[in-house]
Amino acid sequence: MKMSEYWTTLASLVGMLAFCQTILQLVFPPELRLTVIHLLTKIRHVFSSHIYFDITEIDGVNTNELYNAVQLYLSSSVTVNGAVSSSNNNTRLSLTRVPNSTSVTFGLSNNDRITDVFNGVTVLWEHVVVQRQVQSFSWRPMPEEKRGFTLQINKRDKTLVLDSYLDYIIGKSEEIRRRNEERLLYTNSRGVSLDSRSHPWDSVRFKHPSTFETLAMEPEKKKRIMEDLREFANGQGFYQKTGRAWKRGYLLYGPPGTGKSSLIAAMANYLGYDIYDLELTEVQNNSELRKLLMKTSSKSLIVIEDIDCSVNLSKRGKVKKKNGSYDPDLINGSGLDEPGSSVTLSGLLNFTDGLWSCCGSERIFVFTTNHIEKLDSALLRSGRMDMHIHMGFCGFEALKILLKNYLRIEEDEIGGVVLKEMEECVEEAEITPADVSEVLIRNRSDSGKAVREILSVLKERVVKRRKCVGEKKKKKKGEEGEEEDDDEEEQEKRALDSPNRNRDVLGFEEEEEQEKEK
């Protein structure tokens, strides 16, 4: 028999066995079916040019995470679309919606198959569901059905699949899980025991509706932030290559009501990260801060709002000025001179930047402040807070976004003249997006009225500001004038008192200059 004939015969034999297996599934009672199927599967595997991997739902008594990952991965729309467009288009998919989930997920029905292509290699997945045999005693009740996936690949592709395909599936499933689920918002509270077992963070479902689309901000700036976030999230390779910890710091600063918290929510929604809202005043000391950090998960935003109010940020600077060196107490984090809180700036810097900050990866630190000038330069230096984002008063572009979001109207519906007037006065009005939103919410049922009111508020503020600026200038001038008068009086007095009082004032001044120079 020729080699090719041998292979053809073998292939038909394997095909027949597979066919028999399907028939047996239909004919035999469940208890017997399992044994027969196992036997036939084994025979089939020996002669096949394929290799098979079984991924069961329950591994011993533990849940097999890989099973969940595969299930999620196969439920992704990419895989599903691939399967539907493939020749295997009679695949039956089950649809599910997990509680609290925002979307419907697909899944393979019992004993159905789906093909997937990874790096040019085609693999076949089969969802195997069989009735469990009558249970002997078990501490943990087992489900009635035994579920698992069988992965069929060509023997020559074994290395590729084992080395990268399964990792790829785990990564993808994690991504899908985040996309489907609402995020969690964690917060710390005082007095929570921080032993190794308990979790120091309380969590709630995070359902903030703020997104980059709803955020009023100059489009260029918004684009830059989004790109930066995306690059960070996709930058594992870069961070590894450059030997940097996979983390990034953002400092958001600006007056109240300019959207700092809204931006944080938009960032979390954009990346699908959880948020850890760290209440620093509830943290008793630096070591507690470290423990909190250790209990945060990857793919998260660690947020400290109003950083200038949370910890005495000038300590490190002050101590340095006095002695010429840092106070070791403060640097070690045992400085206790702040009643109620002994978290120090150096403790905070270690939190974001020290060795401890690297436990876990893919984390973003976000600090917010209304007063950037109050922050210690140590906190601002590059490498700590990689990006400083100024959240300012409402500009024309931001105003247009708010009008569109709140009133659902386009620019041309507002009218060129009104828009021009708005553009002329919005910067000078120094109005926060929060104030604009307030007016728009009040009038959201009548967009015409809302636009008119916004314009009149802007104009009013411009008038007020001009008046205010005028008064300030006048006051300043008055003070300068008084100072000048005082100077003149003083000089006259000195000239009169001087023994050389007949010398002209200029000469006197020259002499005084020379004296000063000496």
Ligand SMILES: Nc1ncnc2c1ncn2[C@@H]1O[C@H](COP(=O)(O)OP(=O)(O)OP(=O)(O)O)[C@@H](O)[C@H]1O
């Ligand atoms: N840039 C913005 N885009 C869209 N909405 C905004 C923006 N800024 C403020 N708002 C609206 O104003 C409200 C308050 O904004 P937000 O809490 O984000 O301000 P903040 O800068 O964090 O203020 P604070 O400094 O007081 O914490 C938000 O609920 C949002 O509706």
Ligand SMILES: [Mg+2]
């Ligand atoms: Mg805020």
